[in-house]
């Protein structure tokens with residue numbers, strides 16, 4: 678008699694390793710901190726694992742920016758870590774306001790992430 682257990686295990690592995698499409702969208706921030714020397718000019722860099730998915734445009738002179746960019750990645754895996762780095766663009770060196778990291782789960786999710794130097798990043802993603 679041939680056990681079907683190894684086959685079932687194989688199928689499970691294949692399912693859990695199946696690449697999925699990640700769509701990250703609706704990026705907004707609120708109450709970004711200002712410094713004395715410059716306006717708050719926010720932008721966000723997006724990564725999935727070690728892969729850079731790009732960055733948003735700079736929203737000049739607002740503590741409550743929103744970004745219309747969407748980020749798509751077709752090789753995402755469940756439990757991959759998505760990283761969002763929020764910066765304040767400045768003349769010489771851009772300030773890192775905070776970093777948000779989260780492990781991807783199937784479905785559509787909306788998250789608020791408190792940034793180290795102040796303010797909150799809001800974003801949504803769909804994995805599926």
Ligand SMILES: [Ca+2]
Pocket residue numbers: 715716717718765766767768
């Ligand atoms: Ca600035």
